[in-house]
Amino acid sequence: MTRDYLRRLGIAGLTGFSNLGRATVLWARAMWGLPRWADVGLLTRQMYQVGVQSIMIIVLSAFAIGAVLSLQFYTQLANFGAQDSVGVGLALVLLRELGPVVTGLLFAGRAGSAITAEIGLMKTTEQLSSMAMMGVDPLHRVLAPRLWAGMISLPLLTLIFNAIAIFGGVVVGVHWLGADEGSFWSGMQNAVDIWNDFGKGMIKALVFGVLVSWIAVFQGYDAEPTAAGISAATTRTVVLSSIAILATDFVLTLGMYGNFGS
Amino acid sequence: MDQDSLIEISGLRFSRGDRVIFDGIDMAIPRGQISAIMGPSGTGKTTLLRIIGGEVKPDAGEVLVGGYDVCRLSRGELFELRKDIGMLFQSSALFTDMSVFENVAFPLREHTELEESAIRDLVLMKLNAVGLRGARDLMPSELSGGMARRVALARAIALDPALIMYDEPFTGQDPIAMGVLLSLIRRMSQALEITSLLVSHDIHETVSIADNIFLLADGKLIAHGDPQSLREHPAQDVQQFMHGEPDGPVPFHYPSDDYMFDVLGNSV
Numbered sequence: 035m036t037r038d039y040l041r042r043l044g045i046a047g048l049t050g051f052s053n054l055g056r057a058t059v060l061w062a063r064a065m066w067g068l069p070r071w072a073d074v075g076l077l078t079r080q081m082y083q084v085g086v087q088s089i090m091i092i093v094l095s096a097f098a099i100g101a102v103l104s105l106q107f108y109t110q111l112a113n114f115g116a117q118d119s120v121g122v123g124l125a126l127v128l129l130r131e132l133g134p135v136v137t138g139l140l141f142a143g144r145a146g147s148a149i150t151a152e153i154g155l156m157k158t159t160e161q162l163s164s165m166a167m168m169g170v171d172p173l174h175r176v177l178a179p180r181l182w183a184g185m186i187s188l189p190l191l192t193l194i195f196n197a198i199a200i201f202g203g204v205v206v207g208v209h210w211l212g213a214d215e216g217s218f219w220s221g222m223q224n225a226v227d228i229w230n231d232f233g234k235g236m237i238k239a240l241v242f243g244v245l246v247s248w249i250a251v252f253q254g255y256d257a258e259p260t261a262a263g264i265s266a267a268t269t270r271t272v273v274l275s276s277i278a279i280l281a282t283d284f285v286l287t288l289g290m291y292g293n294f295g296s
Numbered sequence: 297m298d299q300d301s302l303i304e305i306s307g308l309r310f311s312r313g314d315r316v317i318f319d320g321i322d323m324a325i326p327r328g329q330i331s332a333i334m335g336p337s338g339t340g341k342t343t344l345l346r347i348i349g350g351e352v353k354p355d356a357g358e359v360l361v362g363g364y365d366v367c368r369l370s371r372g373e374l375f376e377l378r379k380d381i382g383m384l385f386q387s388s389a390l391f392t393d394m395s396v397f398e399n400v401a402f403p404l405r406e407h408t409e410l411e412e413s414a415i416r417d418l419v420l421m422k423l424n425a426v427g428l429r430g431a432r433d434l435m436p437s438e439l440s441g442g443m444a445r446r447v448a449l450a451r452a453i454a455l456d457p458a459l460i461m462y463d464e465p466f467t468g469q470d471p472i473a474m475g476v477l478l479s480l481i482r483r484m485s486q487a488l489e490i491t492s493l494l495v496s497h498d499i500h501e502t503v504s505i506a507d508n509i510f511l512l513a514d515g516k517l518i519a520h521g522d523p524q525s526l527r528e529h530p531a532q533d534v535q536q537f538m539h540g541e542p543d544g545p546v547p548f549h550y551p552s553d554d555y556m557f558d559v560l561g562n563s564v
């Protein structure tokens with residue numbers, strides 16, 4: 035009973051490590067090929083599919099989150115008569131944490147799953163095999179543009195997310211609830227440090243971009259070539275990406291804004 | 297090997313799980329001729345093509361293509377070698393996000409520096425050869441199975457490779473298209489001296505076109521030679537296959553339990 039359990043745990047552990055190894059090799063091999071100038075067209079097309087097509091969901095969610103955050107901050111701060119510093123709280127929380135994390139999660143659900151499904155289907159219908167048999171490496175032609183597109187898109191989407199969320203915050207906090215607009219913006223300007231708040235948030239977004247596109251591409255490439263296999267791989271992409279984003283975010287926050295204990 | 301052969305296979309062994317697919321196969325595919333691989337469904341004909349193309353690694357043995365051992369080539373060398381090999385997949389495997397024209401143009405765009413106008417001419421020429429010049433703007437999802445197969449054929453021959461492997465090119469073709477494909481394959485091998493390796497179940501067509509036939513069954517090469525000699529081959533299993541008889545030493549069924557036992561299950 036216990037032995038059986040341990041055995042399965044061991045197998046799961048080994049499979050996990052071997053998958054991680056294969057995924058790393060795959061990633062390195064795919065990234066090696068690009069960027070070549072000939073591939074700019076491929077990259078642009080993926081940027082459109084992965085990035086531009088995600089803008090809608092990012093904008094809608096950002097506005098809603100900015101609005102609701104503003105609402106919460108305002109009611110809490112109003113207890114201390116500090117409702118005019120809504121802008122400060124909003125900006126710091128968004129730039130440092132919620133911007134990259136929420137954008138990453140949305141990106142995994144919108145673009146990551148699509149990448150996995152597309153590559154998985156190409157594998158199932160032997161399009162990857164036939165491409166390889168023509169002497170064209172699918173790692174360079176299919177995987178690499180998607181990896182780069184994900185890596186570039188996520189920071190840009192995070193920028194859009196932050197801007198729209200702050201706009202949502204202004205609409206609710208200033209125009210609706212009536213916080214003072216002047217101190218909203220000046221408070222934000224004084225409190226936000228370009229590197230410490232904005233820069234580090236962008237680095238997080240870049241890391242999440244690498245993670246999500248890596249997971250999505252590997253899951254698609256490694257999917258069992260059946261309908262059920264693709265569906266399982268798509269689910270795994272979303273689940274693994276979300277866990278990876280949240281766990282990495284915690285580690286990055288510890289490293290970037292450390293010294294919490296002292 | 298007395299002849300000049302493009303592909304030389306020796307001592308090939310391969311299994312999938314417990315199932316032995318190839319149990320020691322030696323064969324030599326002559327250069328510039330049409331060779332056919334035949335055998336019961338599931339014997340591993342497709343697998344053999346994949347091994348020759350370097351996509352599947354055998355457990356043991358040597359596979360030389362144009363003098364290179366495909367199992368020992370690096371990834372880069374393998375992709376270089378494949379530029380000279382065309383393969384028609386059993387499933388056609390067209391790129392679903394590209395039109396018919398772009399599918400056929402794909403290898404040209406990837407491997408040549410040709411001008412757009414030259415690419416256009418070549419693509420239309422290849423599509424014309426398979427009778428689908430008018431279908432160039434369709435997407436693969438708008439093609440019938442037989443049409444998709446002919447587009448895939450046009451794509452496989454786009455670069456005029458030295459070796460073309462056809463995995464069942466005749467399935468789903470009407471008699472007219474069939475005749476056109478046969479003469480196309482024959483013409484390419486005669487005029488361009490392309491080596492053709494053909495997998496097919498259509499015995500009459502294959503016999504009419506092939507210079508050599510290799511007969512696989514049960515993981516072994518059971519016979520090879522020109523069509524005439526195979527027809528007159530003394531062995532019973534060769535006779536059974538060449539004349540399409542269900543009863544004989546070659547089993548029709550995938551290995552299984554006794555039928556009665558399977559159907560009646562536990563009740564016996």
Ligand SMILES: Nc1ncnc2c1ncn2[C@@H]1O[C@H](COP(=O)(O)OP(=O)(O)OP(=O)(O)O)[C@@H](O)[C@H]1O
Binds near residue numbers: 317338
């Ligand atoms: N991916 C795979 N995993 C496990 N077994 C496989 C796989 N692909 C093929 N096989 C097995 O290998 C054997 C040979 O398959 P292959 O496709 O080469 O047969 P074939 O000779 O081309 O048959 P057909 O004439 O029907 O196309 C079959 O018995 C099949 O069950």
Ligand SMILES: [Mg+2]
Binds near residue numbers: 341
């Ligand atoms: Mg087959």
